[in-house]
Amino acid sequence: MKCLVTGGAGYVGSHVVIGLLDAGHEVAVIDNLSTGYRAAVPSGVRFFPLDLLDAEAINKILASEKWDVVLHFAALSLVNESMRKPFYYLRQNYITALNLIEACAQNGVRRFVFSSTAALFGGKERFSLIPDNARVEASSPYGESKFLIERALVWADQIYGMRxxxxxxxxxxxxxxxxxxxxxxxxxxxxxxxxxDTVLGLRGKLKIFGNDYPTRDGTCIRDYIHVTDLADAYIRVIELLDRRSVTYNLGNGLGFTNMEVVQAIEHVSGRKLPWEWAPRRTGDPSMLVADSALIRRETGWSPHYSSIDIIVETALQWRKRNPHGYRKQAGIGQEKWSPIFGQEVEL
Incomplete structure (x- = not known):
């Protein structure tokens, strides 16, 4: 397939890009590099350095050739920041997505995969797995912006047949x-x-926010899904879009407390992790764990890296080899082309 990935220089987007490449597909990336890194775009991947606010440029790319699928990751994604800048988050995420969705619909793109969020379910306390049909109760403008985009995709399906x-x-x-x-x-x-970064001495003490939650050790429980398993799920759902649109919750179905994550990092690294308590953060629910039974049943997907130790191990090994992240390769603030980056495309 010929795949166009927005936000493909970001964390999840870049891992999906290499997953698509490993599966033999052709990939191009759109990213404005506001939070992504050009060094995360594999060599040989076409790269469009532009912003999705530029509707004309986006339409030009979609009209220039036939794309089999568009995968949309580009978004502002800091929940706490969205509470301080609600209209900025709502406007940026929704308008950029609308520009992309409209260009896809107008240029005959038949399949669209959207990076939504568990932040849709943070509006009330939950102490069981969250099913796909759970009521949406976004607890932040960030989560709300994602739901607005989901609704826009419903209309793109009904009116234009874009799955x-x-x-x-x-x-x-x-x-x-x-x-x-x-x-x-x-x-x-x-x-x-x-x-x-704390256990490697790259930053000061880690702050653990809140120790009075109604959980097994008083700290929040979260569902950590390995980014490679996430990429596998993205690739698997594409073939379903020949028949219908789908919405899935996606996680391990396993919940780990903040303290269990700390213990896993100490165990895997063999080092003591310096940490301290900090007050609860506004809007943090006690527990967010996915019921992913539906995507497992309908695609055959299953996480291969479900152990918290394995998740930590892969992250730790990468950081050991790259203590400065992508900035060592790219140079802080550097945006010009370099041989290690993907092929830059002039518009």
């Missing part, structure tokens, strides 16, 4: 087991990379 898959994944974690890619955010907000 879509909305994958509501939980906490992506880990790194490519072959060491080609890893996790790098600026700023970093995810627990596992923060804890790994």
């Amino acid at each position: 879509s898959a909305s994958l509501r994944y939980f906490n992506a974690a880990g790194a490519d087991p072959l060491g080609r890619l890893g996790e790098e955010h600026t700023p970093e907000t995810h627990l596992i990379p923060l804890a790994i």
